Amino acid sequence: MPVTRRTVLALPVLAAPAILGAREAFAAPSAVKIGAVYPLTGPMASAGDSSRAGIELLIDLINTPHPELAPIPLMAEAGLPRLGGAKVEIVYTDGQNSPAVAQSDALRLITQDHVVALNGAYQSGNTLTASAVAERYGIPFVNGESVAANLTERGYKWFFRTTPIGxxxxxxxxxxxxxxxxxxxxxxxxxxxxxxxxxxxxxxxxxxxxxxxxxxxxxxxxxxxxxxxxxxxxxxxxxxxxxxxxxxxxxxxxxxxxxxxxxxxxxxxxxxxxxxxxxxxxxxxxxxxxxxxxxxxxxAFDGSKPGSNAAKIDALYRKKTGRALDDTTGRSMTGMLVLCDAIDRAGSTEPEKIRAALSATNLTPAQLFMGYKGVKFDAKGQNVLASAxxxxxxxxxxxxxxxxxxxxxxxxxxxxxxx
Amino acid sequence: MKKRHLLFVVLGILVLAWPLVLHGVFIQHVAALLVLAAISASAWNIVGGYGGQVSIGHAMFFGAGAYGALAAYTDFGWPPVAGVPLGIIAALLIAVLVGLPTFRLQGHYFSMATIAAVELLRILLSNVSVLGASVGLMGPARPRGLADLSFRSPVPYYYLFLAVLALLLVVTAWMERSRLGFYLRAIRGGERGARSLGVPVVRTKLIALMISAGFTALAGGLYALMVGFIDPESGFGLLISVKMVIIAALGGAGTLWGPLVGAAILIPLEESTNALFGGSGTGATYVVYGAIIVLISRFLPGGIAELVQLLSVKARRRAA
Structure with missing residues (x-):
């Protein structure tokens, strides 16, 4: 095919279905895939980048043995022990500053990447649309940082939120x-x-x-x-x-x-x-x-007590990024930690089993690195022990x-x- | 001409039938987004393309439509679709209020005034609590019935959007051949000249803006149905307006099929770059997206329509 203006212009149109469909083909067999929607470009990008760095650190700690962090779930052993040590793999997507993009992202993660659960999406509007997709498809969605009160007032069965609200x-x-x-x-x-x-x-x-x-x-x-x-x-x-x-x-x-x-x-x-x-x-x-x-x-986060979980996580985050761990990033990481813990306790990647495990979540302050009184969800999916x-x-x-x-x-x- | 008709029939069947054959949900979703973008770009095209009045504030109509739909649900408990006419009425009012003073301005000054108007509305809206203030409005969390038009599959949205697009194309095609269309093109050619030939400039521009605003608001209402959430930024944000202009200009502003071609290129491009590079967080989405826009404006300032014209002229010459 000669390279002409016509062929160059036709490329995106012809290639799009292939690109949009291609990701389906590369499903890693043993890893547990979780989709993460965060604002990685646009006005909220710096916050989204911090959350992403925090989640990368957390997943790294889950996938490799860290006995020194033992009270925190999943830290001591490599991977998810009750799933035969399966590694956790995060598929990141960019929700930008747009609820419509976050909706597309959630749909793509569920139908193309076949993730077992979703996490995100920082801005309350993005969380709202992305979690509505998860609800329709019956995929668990754990949010760690959005504070709009109405998110947990929708009567959703698949939505869980760990952060403290008003x-x-x-x-x-x-x-x-x-x-x-x-x-x-x-x-x-x-x-x-x-x-x-x-x-x-x-x-x-x-x-x-x-x-x-x-x-x-x-x-x-x-x-x-x-x-x-x-x-x-x-x-x-x-x-x-x-x-x-x-x-x-x-x-x-x-x-x-x-x-x-x-x-x-x-x-x-x-x-x-x-x-x-x-x-x-x-x-x-x-x-x-x-x-x-x-x-x-x-x-909700304070790393100033030597020897505490918070201080250890803060030190690791500083080593990775050169910045101190901030409150919002810590809350995002906690949302992801709670989700991974539930998948492990479910011992399965079946959505219904993960949902049941999330509902049964009961974490104590000693297992967390945030100033929460624990994690335990009410019928609406709100963490009733969220605090600061x-x-x-x-x-x-x-x-x-x-x-x-x-x-x-x-x-x-x-x-x-x-x- | 017969060959051309056949082409249209084949294309029409393809556009209607493919979701029944292909079952990739995400591709269906992208197709619905594509048609939606084609509707708002075609609506913009009426005043921005044919009339040459480059509005960069069309989000004010889009937002009005989207807010109409979701305010009807939030404040009155109606199905969102019942609020779409309210949004259209609001958009028509805005069109008159904004159009009358700004149509005295020409060229860049008109564009700047539309930007100012939409920003003003966006900031005002952030303080109106019945419209959700800065938090925004959401649609029904779960469908209460068919009237809520809340579907899991993107296919019903695709057909709904397609029907609206067809209506808009019919209106545009009619306008192209009508006196209004000729007046508009005369105005684009030169306002002073048009006036001297007896074209009622302000009235023509206002009618075109109202048709354009009505359909843009309809697109906003459809957006709200599908996305189920609207806030000042996603309804009245500057990027919403800019996208309409880019899509129309890419395909060919002031032509019937231009905005469709633009949407057919830009939306899949946007979605696939975001799918491929979005997760990297490097902004590669915008780099690729931007590079293609730069290339097109460098080599094809008149849009794809210009290329098609050039090629058909060449082909005719070769045939002769």
Whole structure:
């Protein structure tokens, strides 16, 4: 065939069915194939790449013997012991930033690559469409990181989620305060400070609802607009009301402004909790870390306790990528770990058996490297033991301080702030 | 002419019958995506191709259609398909509201104004809670009945999309021969000249935009039926608009079959590069995809339609 413009242009059309169909031919016989949908290109690519690197590390640890990581399932032996040591093979696909692409990916993984289960897909929208395909085909789908509440409200039989979502975070703060209250510290009056963005309002409302349902209602609600230039009125209000604990739901610039204004007005709440986002930002620590000593924050991952599973996994991840393991990557890895563990316990690659094994999952904190209270799914597929750790700022690092069993440092109260 | 008719009949039978013979689910899915892309590119083609008004904001109509379908489900519990007409009405309103002021602009300025309009809508929408705000809307998690048009197999979608595409092609073919089509081509040739010959420029452009918007919204509604989820980015994102333009331009903007040819090349290309290279995470999908677009715009700026024309002229010369 002469190479002309016509033949060059015809190539993609002629080759496409062959390419689209070809992957079917190369099915490795003994490996257990799992499909992973993550955003590997587009605006979410850096997060997707981290998740992928974490999963690559995890699969490597599963496929080779690592007795030093023994409490974590599947680490001690090579491969999946109850499947004759079969290796796990991940087929990665790029969900981009598009629910339609994630849908295509899931369909291709199921019908062409014949994966036994699916994992992913980072963005809640991508998870939604990809898991809907899995549901139609009766293939288990385990999600480790998407937080949209509606994902587990669809009545799906094949969808499981390991990550903590809004109510779990609210419960974490309230449990923490209740536990601190038992040591004699006053925690009766709690204030919530939040911006009026969707993030601020939804987290604040969830905390208020959960608190009300426990008969320990939130005493005070202070709101402000995002990226405001002045919060002195809000700080003054807090100073006058003098709550025992304040929970801030703020983005970085507002969190910084609050710390500066509180210093200017000489106000220190006895317990100060920041909800992840603004307070976890390295630029927060850089800007006002010296004014914020003893700030409490939450994180599902904390590698600061020497000898813990988290510290070991963190060290391996650093060796592989040169970066510290972050919360989201840790959550993605946990989703995949739970899936592999279920396949092993099922002792089979039959979807129904894997689903049954997932439903029966019961992992303890000692078997995990995240700050979860364990993994156990309810009828909707949500992990009822999903939680996080309370971490406290000491110098320039956050260290886990609660629950005590997973703590790397001792909780220091009251809030020290500046010296 | 007889030979050409025969070709069309054979092609038509192939297009209709192949899913009954080939059972690869993923290939069927890609075929449905291909027809869907052909619908939105053909809809864009009416105003962008024939009229030469290069809109890079057609996602506003696509998004309106998709949101109409899923808002009807989320807010009223209707089957999504019942919301498609609502989406089309919204798209027509947007077309008038955006068209009247922006049609005063010409060339690049018109394109830029359409980009601004669609971005504005996308950001506005992120704050409207009845439309799911930044989280988006989802369709029925599992079909409640046939009316939800939620199928496991891609084949029903394929035929549904094909029927809509056929309707759109008939409308376009009619328009090509009608006064509207001649007016549009005159406007593309030069707006001042067209006006001096008595073409009602603004009215013509507006009618074309409304036809185009209606069908683009229909494509958006069909997308929502099949994908079952829409958020501001996947409905009103810039890439959605750009893809329509690329497909139409690749096949040949301002021709009846151009957008179809463009979709038939680009969608399988996109899906197969993503299948082959997507998992590597290196972005090779876009490199291959982009390289082909660059090659075509370098060697065939008029699209594939131009090549076909060139070849048929050559063949006729050889025959003579």
């Amino acid at each position: 109510p779990d975070i609210a419960a974490l703060y309230l449990d923490f305060l209740a536990s601190v209250g038992k040591t004699g510290v006053k925690v009766a009056k709690v204030a919530v400070v939040h911006d009026t963005s969707e993030y601020g309002v939804s987290v604040a409302n969830t905390i208020k609802q959960v608190a009300a349902s426990r008969q320990t209602p939130i005493a005070m609600d202070v709101s402000y607009t995002v990226s405001t230039s002045d919060v002195s009125a809000q700080v003054l209000k807090l100073k006058q009301a003098a709550p025992d604990a304040v929970i801030f739901i703020s983005y970085t610039s507002d969190a910084i402004l609050y710390m500066k204004t509180m210093q200017a007005q000489g106000y220190k709440p006895p317990i100060l909790i920041g909800d992840d986002s603004g307070f976890s930002d390295p630029s927060f620590i850089k800007a006002v870390g010296n004014l914020s000593q003893g700030v409490l924050d939450r994180s 750790l309370m971490v406290q700022l000491d110098g320039t690092d956050y260290r886990s301080v609660w629950p005590a069993a997973q703590a790397a440092a001792k909780l220091v109260l009251p809030f020290k702030g500046w010296s």
